[in-house]
Amino acid sequence: MRQKIALVGIGKIAVDQHVPALRASAEWELAATFSREGAVAGVEAFSGFDALLAARPDVKVVSLAIPPQPRFEYAAKAIRAGRHLMLEKPPGQTLSEIHELQAMAKAEGVSLYATWHSRLAFAVPAAKAWLQGKRVKSIQINWKEDVRRWHPGQDWVFEPGGMGVFDPGINALSILTAILPQPVHLTAATLEYPANRQTPIAAELAFTGGVSASFDWRQEGPQTWDIVMVTEEGTATLRNGGARFFIGEMLAAEGPDQEYAALYAHMAELVRLGQSDVDLSPMLHVADAYSLGRRVVTEAFHF
Numbered sequence: 219m220r221q222k223i224a225l226v227g228i229g230k231i232a233v234d235q236h237v238p239a240l241r242a243s244a245e246w247e248l249a250a251t252f253s254r255e256g257a258v259a260g261v262e263a264f265s266g267f268d269a270l271l272a273a274r275p276d277v278k279v280v281s282l283a284i285p286p287q288p289r290f291e292y293a294a295k296a297i298r299a300g301r302h303l304m305l306e307k308p309p310g311q312t313l314s315e316i317h318e319l320q321a322m323a324k325a326e327g328v329s330l331y332a333t334w335h336s337r338l339a340f341a342v343p344a345a346k347a348w349l350q351g352k353r354v355k356s357i358q359i360n361w362k363e364d365v366r367r368w369h370p371g372q373d374w375v376f377e378p379g380g381m382g383v384f385d386p387g388i389n390a391l392s393i394l395t396a397i398l399p400q401p402v403h404l405t406a407a408t409l410e411y412p413a414n415r416q417t418p419i420a421a422e423l424a425f426t427g428g429v430s431a432s433f434d435w436r437q438e439g440p441q442t443w444d445i446v447m448v449t450e451e452g453t454a455t456l457r458n459g460g461a462r463f464f465i466g467e468m469l470a471a472e473g474p475d476q477e478y479a480a481l482y483a484h485m486a487e488l489v490r491l492g493q494s495d496v497d498l499s500p501m502l503h504v505a506d507a508y509s510l511g512r513r514v515v516t517e518a519f520h521f
């Protein structure tokens with residue numbers, strides 16, 4: 219029988235990914251939504267989250283697809299109401315929020331899944347396998363995209379807690395922390411803040427182990443989500459956000475967009491097994507960048 223799930227925040231990512239993934243899944247039934255304005259055709263929509271939790275005790279799982287700033291309040295309510303919980307990335311505004319949710323989930327005996335969709339991109343396992351046992355000389359992350367295209371009019375990304383360019387950059391860090399055989403830590407960072415905004419629009423990061431990253435939200439035209447790995451044994455590149463893997467110039471792995479289908483499959487498994495999956499290592503690097511980063515003020519940004 220399919221497991222009933224409620225989806226909160228019917229916005230860009232819910233419409234682009236969550237709803238299609240749930241509709242295509244044999245394991246899930248999208249049974250209820252709460253969104254202040256959005257709705258999903260054919261699915262019961264509630265005008266308040268408390269009302270949803272009270273009216274639908276049969277819905278044991280909640281997925282939050284709202285921005286990070288209001289996330290904790292909703293997450294805490296869901297856990298207190300005994301619901302298993304799935305969080306969009308980044309899992310919250312701060313590390314402490316997630317530590318608290320972890321403790322609450324444990325106390326309530328519910329599953330908590332802090333998702334990292336990019337980790338489940340098709341070619342990530344091939345890159346991880348290729349790196350095993352190799353002597354890394356350098357790893358360069360280039361994550362450059364157009365914020366107007368991916369976050370149209372979403373001012374929250376430039377508000378405190380919105381993470382700025384780390385909102386996509388954390389996807390690269392989620393892949394890095396999944397494929398690296400050894401952990402690394404940040405040693406220096408430069409963060410470019412638009413004069414009228416609270417979060418950076420670009421960042422340059424240097425880590426131990428020869429790892430560096432360049433994040434930029436001002437890239438128009440072709441978009442770049444690449445990780446170039448240079449080792450004593452050869453060079454390989456993860457492209458298209460992890461969808462394609464090249465060894466030298468040769469395509470070694472490529473597959474369809476399966477990230478959200480895989481996230482929901484994993485959530486179903488966690489609930490079945492009574493487990494949680496919360497890895498905060500990508501967010502630690504972001505926190506370090508805010509601790510260590512040199513601030514540079516750049517041109518004002520308007521959507």
Ligand code: NAP
Pocket residue numbers: 226227228229230231232252253254255256283284285286288306307308335368369372385
């Ligand atoms: P969004 O469209 O701006 O927000 C999603 C929905 O959340 C909104 O439509 C809104 O629905 C609800 N919401 C916004 N502010 C709220 C508040 N203060 N309180 C309660 N509900 C609020 O954002 P998104 O792009 O879908 O991103 C949501 C999350 O998914 C973020 O953490 C983001 O990093 C992640 N994500 C986004 C993308 C992407 O390409 N955009 C990709 C992967 C992951 P109502 O107005 O109807 O309440």
